[in-house]
Amino acid sequence: MQYSKKVLEHFTRPHNQGALKNASGVGMVGNPVCGDLMKIYIKVKKDKKKGDIISDIKFETLGCASAIATSSMVTDLAKGKTVEDAMKITRNDVADALDGLPPIKMHCSNLADEALHEAIKDYRNSLIKN
């Protein structure tokens, strides 16, 4: 199994790593049985022209190298985007941005898009509740 240079870069020096205090939304996916757990925190700012913007984003991940790299990459892809655009980010976008993932890693540890989408849903739910 060979990881791309990009994957190894993001694995060794992940971007946006950590937790966000006062996050607007939090999403967690995965389970300990398959070995990968991911949590994504987003901060959303209202922008008059553009709408709801993801102004800050962070992640915490317990998992293999590709789980960490995909988490890191999805935060890069989502930062500064509107929540609508961020909802459209797919696992293929994440894999492509990392110059590909080994085939067996495509599914089991490429969950970061889901974690992001869960965080956005969490944010939207909180708007409804308030």
Place this chain on the structure above:
Amino acid sequence: MQKNIYLDYAATTPVDKEVLREMLPYFGEKFGNAMSIHSFGQEALQAVDEARGKIATFFNATPSEIIFTSGATESNNITIKGVLKSYYSKPKNAKIKPHIITSAIEHHCILDSCKAVEQEKLAEISYIKPGKDGVVKISDINNAIKTNTILISVMYVNNEIGTVQPIEKIGKLVKKINAQKKETDFKILFHTDATQAINYCDCDTKKIGVDLLSMSAHKIYGPKGVGILYVKKGTAIKKIQDGGDQEYKMRAGTHNVPGIVGAGKAIELVQKNGQKDAKKIQFLRDYLIEKVLREIPHTMLNGSKIKRSPNNANFTFRDVEGEGLLLSLDMEGVAGSTGSACSSGALSPSHVLMAIGLKAEQAHGSLRLTLGKYTTKQEINTAVQKLKTVVVRLRKISGSVLEDYYSNK
């Protein structure tokens, strides 16, 4: 550049220089086929016989009880499938499905062979779970024995957690049960996969009471692709591969002469230096375990601390996943192994760690470090220092996800 540190001797070992020196002529000038009548063949045959003699001595066996194979995988396959083949060669047995007992922590080549014959409806299999310490209980073996039990196969030393199984006791139990049987009853054969035990455990086949024993030369500083199956004289077993008449008609195929010469020399070196090497390795291994447990918090040792092969350490680090850990260690120049599924492409984590009662995430967070005769204290110190940094880094990345996962449930 600093040299990489190899702590994966249970996966394979480098060929000892003395072993290599003995092997080399048999690739070139002494290239004959050991089955040929001419002088080239005789020269090769003599080398094979010499190796067989050394190996027989080591196992307290006669040379005709030593069968050369391509490795422990093949030896184990011959054992499971060849014993059944012999069983079904007797027409009176056709109606009674035989029973095999093995452990739940065997190497995949035993487990998958058992599953294969189970699926073909050739045998029923009992997979005995070990205790939490990774050691199979003799009473559990005893309780599993039935009138149609024809084979018990339990490994000597587990390859993941290094636990030593009570082979001599099982041998005594089998002997006792067989002695009570009538002439017409099914006798039980006893096999052990001793692949990880040769360097460290008593392998006197008379003393441990086995009928069959498997091993691979590459785990004892010999070459890859050579194995041995000890078959006690008179054991009811048949060959499973058709072809030439090599190996007392038990294993067809041209002899791997250089490999066999290497296996012989490697065994001779274990016989000569094994105890001395084991002492040194155990000292360093104990030092490693103590240092890791003391210096890295939230760490546990998997498997019995005492009933354990001298070269094995297997840890679980909380909030760390094994594949990322291995990869990071490798970047730092330290080679180990893990029970995490993510490193092997398997879907579930190590069956051994799950069998001793670990949670999935604990199995995913495991690291096996296995030492060998070339390991130094300096290497252990460096490896632990690197390990510490890597664990801290990965724990920072995982933060509190695991805790959150359980508190949200």
